Amino acid sequence: MPDNDSGIHTIGVIGAGVMGSEVAQVFAQSGFDVVLVDVTDQALDRARQTIERNLRFQRMLGAQRGLAAPPTVDRAAVLARIRFTTRLADAADADFVVENVTEDWNLKRPVFEELDQVCKPDVVFAVNTSCIPITRVGGVTDRPSKIIGAHFMNPVSLKPMVEVIRGFHTSDETVQTMLDLLAAIGKEGVVVADSPGFVSNRVLMLTVNEAAYLVHERVADATEVDRIFKGCFGHTMGPLETADLIGLDTILLSIEGLYQAFGDSKYRPCPLLKQLVDAGLHGRKSGRGFHVYQ
Template sequence: MTLVGVVGAGIMGAGVAQSLAQSGHAVRLVDISADALRTALDSIELNCRMSRMLGGPAVDAGEVLDRITTGTDLELLADTEVVIENITEDEALKRDLYPRLDRICQPGCVLVANTSAIPITRIASWTGRPAQVAGVHFMNPVPMKPAVEFIPGHHTSPEAQRTVRELLESMGKKPIDVNDACGFISNRISHVFMNEAAYLVYEGVASAETIDEVFRSCFGHPMGPLQTLDLIGVDTVLQSIEVLYQHFADSKYRPCPLLKQMVDAGLLGRKSGEGFYRHGPDSRGPADSAGRNGHLTAVRSATDH
């Protein structure tokens, strides 16, 4: 059993904490918001109870929750062996966080960045322990995904890599090795799909349902790019695309204005109840999207297929 700190209690952080606790590890889950921590625990309990129904293993929710300690103070991480950071994909926030983790965590602690785009070597440079910083890109929903991208930084030591690999394998995750580069593999490809799909809606070429139907029926994907975008979160995807655009200065990563409008309007996908689709009791109604001039207008859209 490893004592693991998890920073950030959003969708990804809650999933990481659940996956660790299900695997028998003790977890210290930290977030600046007490409300976020309560929501995370409620979500973990529900996911555990529904695991069998969703095709997963039977999970004792009580045992899982008993392994998770929560708090709003980073000092709770002082004696952890590994810390997995899951805060929003905002470089300024991460740049502020990592020096604080570096000061608080014991010298042997390995810091793991669960980032979807920011290079690991850059993150490691914000600490005094670059040899003990590695990247792991978990997929959503974390407890149900069997593989992750594993990204050592330029200075990550063999010992730190081994520690992270063993932890991942104990969680039932297959680490797929990826060289350190902005966006790694999955987001370099998937975010171009999602961003271009948003452009098709924005330009009035096709509805969200039509675009997703092409991906499901013609390509055999279980979900279309806009369904996936709603699942991840419009704001989260936009942040990652902006990181790619800023890093590469390449127009193929230019964020679709529709995504910015939707974030401004609070249409974040499943977590807000509405994005490209409606989610919830009235999910059969239309969702708000953008017309060809970029103004928010009603466009017919359906719920999950």
Template sequence: MNNKTVGVIGAGTIGSGVAQDLAQNGIKTIVVDVSQAALDTARNKIRQNIRLYKLYNKTKPIGNADEIMELLTFTTDYKELEEASFVIENITENWEAKKEVYKRIDEICPENTMFAVNSSCISITRVGSVTKRPSQILGMHFMNPVPIKPVVEVIRGFHTSAETIKAAEELLKHMQKEAIIINDMPGFVSNRLMTFMINEAAFLVQEQVAAVEDIDRLIKTSYGHKMGPLETADLIGVDTILYSMEVLYESFNDSKFRPCPLLKKMVDAGQLGRKSGKGFYTYSKELIY
């Protein structure tokens, strides 16, 4: 595989999952975050999740935890991305924050390095426009929990080259994942559908049409979903859902994407889902998977 070193920007839930998945498939990985505390948390979480992965995925053997952890470098120094041939960015769904990251790594990384935007809604074409390499920018929308999801939504921006798509497919194949290629449009496919359902479920709660548990049970039993929309919101993060809806609302100027006020209230109250211990449900402890 040509991608000998991959950079991962953002050590949150998704970024940690991407880094784990890369390392347990034998890929040297550099994890960058502005917070040393976030990096320390990610290191501990990844080690714990490797053990859990072995318990739940006996059909896909991986190396021991120490060997996998040796492939991971955790740093607050963006300059360490100079050796990366591929960078996967996973920071919050905020355009101003993402824009600054891409301007920064565009100056640091070699001219042949490719950038993958792990976004739920932000335009890949827009990201490419702030760099000197728009043909080497594409979207890679990983689903949570990353190590056990078999597919990745790969988004082709307006200028994304065939070579960049091919490199992404090869990298994902090495990670034992299938790439599903789609074209750039805010929300893409999975999040445009999923966040819309979650937002509407939040309106149902706000309007007291049904209890949280009943809404989720109806969707799971009626449609065969493994998780209900409100359980999914807690897993992803209520704040992430809100930011995604705000991007869709701004992008399409369509009232159907108006974020539910309840989501805003929950984010203001710090009720973000599993990562905060309380969202639509209350959690006795943080759940890894």
């Protein structure tokens, strides 16, 4: 049981992709019970395998990326705290919910509408998004004051900070609940206002998109672009390595969302990025993106 007096003991994690799996893992490692929900058993099987692999190799991955890894954990005990289910109704047991559905409003909206009916009225919903407005999510629920953005960064287990987004109706109490919960899993939250892309992705997506243009225009290849950012600026990962880690499909959705929101040509997606996504080359999770992975 986690060491906190908030009354939050069970976390509902909706979406068991790369990000959702990591979020579930981190909460389970911190002693919380987790209900991990996805639409298919196949997705949940992949999530279980991902979590097992992450737990086995996270210290090594942290060292490779220059990040501080958590102490060695009992993998069996962590997995035992995660309930894998395809029923969204099982989130009724949750004291707090973190949603990680694909960055597509047409997919996210019905999930929140159903969660609003399933969950206890005092439960906070954290939207793990890089581009969906938090205020928009609040507007389709009967609990807009309890909707907040929690933009976790990948890999979640190794990143010490989370971008926390206050929507138009988000209450001070909800913000504090989010910050306290993050502290309970060893992370710091930085609170920003609700705006397309927030802070991190409004800057990062421009950087990734412009780096993709450099490759598209044959100014440099992907390896050279990333080497410059690591060698000249001290970045742990270059922008295109970062894009591959996040997933190029997610990157493209985020850039398209910014383009639609601002109507500014600087957010026009690079044709090479669109081509890679169309080809199914989504980065690390598919084995190839801007770089090739074994």
